[in-house]
Amino acid sequence: MSVPNYYAILSVPTKATFEEIRAAYRKESLKSHPDRLPPDATTAERKRATSRFQQVADAYFTLSDPVRRREYDLHLPSAYSSSSYQDDDTENPFASGPPPTSSAPPPTSASSFFSNLFSGTSTPGDHADADETFTNVFSDLLEPELGRESHSRIWSIVGGGGGLALGFVVGNVPGALAGAFAGNRLGAIRDAKGKSVGEVFLGLGTDRKAQILRALAAKVFSTVGQHI
Incomplete structure (x- = not known):
């Protein structure tokens, strides 16, 4: 099971506070919101923006809740926790795409780690509603x-x-x-x-x-x- 680096997606350190995570979500979601694309944007561009917007919402959904964050941190590959990321796309290796996956996935916990982290077998409540998350925040x-x-x-x-x-x-x-x-x-x-x-x-x-x-x-x- 691949584990996205949600801290890198939001460009925050692993010790970030809730306020820092919320502020980071606001910045990243505004950058990737599909409705900010120009009218002549291609289908591929809109698809990439929508995917990124959903990824940012999933990161906030996971890290903003103490219980989900603890569960996520238990499965966080050690390589992810060695760096903190700044709000600069040139310094963030995951700014334009998903992070690399761990070669040795951690074992699944009793909660099935969010039903295999939003995989095709996840339940509807596991996945973030990107639009609802945006309007709430x-x-x-x-x-x-x-x-x-x-x-x-x-x-x-x-x-x-x-x-x-x-x-x-x-x-x-x-x-x-x-x-x-x-x-x-x-x-x-x-x-x-x-x-x-x-x-x-x-x-x-x-x-x-x-x-x-x-x-x-x-x-x-x-x-x-x-x-x-």
Whole structure:
């Protein structure tokens, strides 16, 4: 069984903290996000970007959870732990592809090491959902970028109308006014919380996604003085 070097994929040392792993995931996922490719990108380029994006998500999925990380570290080839990697593709031998495999795979643990580490026999819960991972980690930054696109007024309107009708039946005009106000407020809550920013982002067109990803990249990379 080959063991990907998830520390190298995220360009972090094996002793990295959760905060360092999260920050590294943000940088690497923005670099590889398929929606950042130009419209004329080839099928092969999109396939490579999607594969890399999934690989980065798997690395974060594994290293961000203490239990999964302990299990992974038990199977980590010793050669992988001898170096730490910087955020520089020229210094990271695994930046453009998977790491070399160990010639002597470690024995499988009782947990089958994540069902043979996302092999064809893995269960659905073992593999990271790359899009869901991305939107979860970036939810705090996506909201201001999406602005009011994450909200609509449809349920506040429907709620107001429904409350108006019900209130009139129960209490004539005074009841109608109270019902309309209550229904409008309940509808507004439904509008605000009906969809997560992640769901809204995933539903956007490719061009709008690309704009938001560029804005996110500017925020993330400005904090470390780097540009992509």
